[in-house]
Amino acid sequence: MTAIQTRRKPITIGNIAALMVLGVLAVSWLLPFAWALVTSLKTETDAGSTPVSWIPPSGFTFDAYAQVLGDGNLLTWTFNSLLTSVIITVLTVGLSALAAYAFSRLDFSGRKWLFAVIIGSIIIPPQVLIIPLFYQMLAMDLVDTYWGIILPQVIAPAMVFILKKFFDQIPIELEEAARMDGASRLRVFMTIVLPLSRPILAAVAIFVFIAAWNNFLWPFIITNDTALMTLPVGLQTVKSAFGVQYAQNMAMAILAALPLIVVFLIFQRQIIRGIATTGLGGQ
Amino acid sequence: MTTTLTNHAPNHAPKKVAVTPTARRGGPASRKRGENLTGWMFIGPFMIFFILFLVVPIVWGLYLSFTGQTLTGRGGGLVGFANYQEALVDPDMWRSMGNTLWFVLISTVPLVLIALAMAVLVNLGLPGQWLWRLSYFMPYLLASSVVSLFWVWMFNPQLGLINAITGLFGAEPIAWLQDPKYAMLGIVIATVWWTVGFNFLLYLAALQNIPEQQYEAAALDGAGTWRQLVSITIPNLAPTTVLILILQILASLKVFDQIYQMTAGGPGGTTRSAVQYIFEVGFTGYRFGYSSAISYIFFALVVIISIAQFAVASRKGLKK
Incomplete structure (x- = not known):
């Protein structure tokens, strides 16, 4: 892991292209998270209305989280x-x-x-x-x-x-x-x-x-x-x-996803190494 | 470490495994007996669980598959091969097996190729290392329920982001998970997003084990990045690719969670997997005997595919 980071990379067309592909992939992979997060911060009315928008007309709110946690x-x-x-x-x-x-x-x-x-x-x-x-x-x-x-x-x-x-x-x-x-x-x-x-x-x-x-x-x-x-x-x-309570559904999903993501952020190194060693265990 | 051991060992050792010191003093026969007892004490706890929760159910399941057992306990008598005969002409069973194989086929290719592309690109050592790793691997940490909630919402025909994005390019909205033509594709997209990070990490680990000298030597010989990729990186990754393929196919054959939660096997059974059919016959139809027979047919399929994989993999190994 360290070996990679120490290698210095010159700015070439190839490297810029590689960065762009990495970026597009990262955006695509993060998109469902972002969309769920934004939805969870909307009112139910905004979440269930067209056209689809990233910035809700009635503004952001934690109502969905309050509902879900109150339950x-x-x-x-x-x-x-x-x-x-x-x-x-x-x-x-x-x-x-x-x-x-x-x-x-x-x-x-x-x-x-x-x-x-x-x-x-x-x-x-x-x-x-x-x-x-x-x-x-x-x-x-x-x-x-x-x-x-x-x-x-x-x-x-x-x-x-x-x-x-x-x-x-x-x-x-x-x-x-x-x-x-x-x-x-x-x-x-x-x-x-x-x-x-x-x-x-x-x-x-x-x-x-x-x-x-x-x-x-x-x-x-x-x-x-x-x-x-x-x-x-x-x-x-x-x-x-x-049923159709999209904001609450997404608030639940985000809250349920949170514990392991936090654990991952703390132990990123160990987890990545762990997956690599156990996953490759059969080799 | 050794000193602590010497100080305490005489007090504790005889209590825990009384046989060992005697065994060491005695001849080879008693030593062997001592090792036997210690060995069984070490594997004993594991074996108890192994027998109770693996051996017993696998044998019991085989027995059940020859009975007409239902949840209520009626029809528990032996029925010979009746369940197997019924299964072999059951169109729903064949359909669910077919769906499973189709899912394996169309999900494995992107799950290997996208993972490979991600790993090779990340391994170039460009800036943003932690961001790439985090975003590609993070979905793997999610439970199937979260993945299903996310993607049912992404695929929502009116309110979903996917149709909003394809709409920007002038495409007609698609009822992804409700349309028999697209439902399996939707499942595959969600699955690739969810689990590709695991293969990505395996590839990344393998890439980092390729000796740097090979690249340096190639660079001295004037090989460019592309040339190095084709003649060093890809060949070096062959064993990992075989491993990933084996693991991936075996894992995908068992698909159930995300399909059950995203489409419940619908529309019209077009995404129902083999495991879901086992589950439904058992826990919705309450036909435990019949469900066990289908389990065994499915198990046989998994074993045949595994044997075929190992045969192919080891023949590849011989060639090298």
């Missing part, structure tokens, strides 16, 4: 999303790291075929499991509960693979020295392996968190109770309820 559901859903996503992330990273370490370092019987089974399971689309999983949740009495949302999302075979590949690269001498001193495997794992793996753990955690925060299908199936819905599911239900 209260949005904050409940944000809380639900945060709670479930954090628990999913912690469980997924914890379980995957423990398993990955075993596959990387411990010589237990059945290791090879078990690893093959777990890697092979990456191919299973979670969507084909919805019917039996829903049945299971009924049987376990977990429909319309937080655990019902969380538990089926905790399995991430791809993350086991990525973490194992990373653990494989850690020099074994570091661990052997501690083992000689009598440290248990768990202790070696906690005090040597985990601290060395902080970047990859962060990358996996970010990846899992974004996926969980934005997951739609499973939470949609498992929750009917408005008070337990996550943000994406709740948003889907109001869209039809609000």
Whole structure:
């Protein structure tokens, strides 16, 4: 990343053309955000009238935001999303790291075929499991509960693979020295392996968190109770309820988009690196 | 680090994994037993979840696909291959599979090419780095519900920005998501906008791994920017392109969220995807047995496509 920024670029026709293409793409990609933002700041009358305009006749207003926030559901859903996503992330990273370490370092019987089974399971689309999983949740009495949302999302075979590949690269001498001193495997794992793996753990955690925060299908199936819905599911239900209230729809969308965008702006570097490493994990 | 370990280890180690020290003192056999126990303790928690929420449902789903199970519990008996026979002649199922493949086909090309163009341009190192990255990648952070709200509004026939813009060039307004001719195109546009940033980042990471010396050598030989792009950049990106294609096709096959929320599969089923059909048969029609059978047919399709991809990818690899 730094290598790029230090390279000085002369002003050539080619570079100006490249900048223009970059600019056009950026404008196109930012346009839906801008349009949603402007709409959310209009009165409902202005939002629903033609011709389409960027500057509303009655001026800008925060009415739509006041309406949406006054309703209260949005904050409940944000809380639900945060709670479930954090628990999913912690469980997924914890379980995957423990398993990955075993596959990387411990010589237990059945290791090879078990690893093959777990890697092979990456191919299973979670969507084909919805019917039996829903049945299971009924049987376990977990429909319309937080655990019902969380538990089926905790399995991430791809993350086991990525973490194992990373653990494989850690020099074994570091661990052997501690083992000689009598440290248990768990202790070696906690005090040597985990601290060395902080970047990859962060990358996996970010990846899992974004996926969980934005997951739609499973939470949609498992929750009917408005008070337990996550943000994406709740948003889907109001869209039809609000109908033609465009300004309020857009205010909701903007507010729902905000948390992850803020997180991204703060951790931009880590997130970009995280996506690159986990996304390329299969390579 | 090692000193701390030496100080504390004797107190903690025996408590946590009592077998390990004994195992080390004993012969190879007991050592092996110790490793076995420790190994299973490490993977145990993962395996419990793996079995409960992956193995059990995949087996149960297979069993359900041979029953007439409904939500109310009626018709739970075995019906042999009846569900599969019904599915094979179900026009709605074939249509939803066809829609899915069509979506994969027409979304994958722009999702790869636009991502590649974005990455190559950003990688030139021109000013505005953070702005380009931010604007191209930001939509990827949005939930499907937000994307759908944004784009249903953008595509609104009377009040939407898209028709306002095309109108400036004299085009007639289009009812994007309500017209069978344009609905899938609208979905693809929204999807490309939403997820291209992910591929863009993968390409960007790959571009930054290309050794600078290759460019320097080419520049010494008098190769211009375009020449460098064609003979260094593109060949170096081949493995990444294969990977992106594999990931992209597998992800697009599972499309559901944005379609369900933007068009609900309409108009007239023209955008209904395979996953949506599974969902509707199961949770609207309450035919769990039949829905499971379609799930398995869909699963088979995914497996066949994956195997084909890996076969093609590894043959490409052999050639090099």
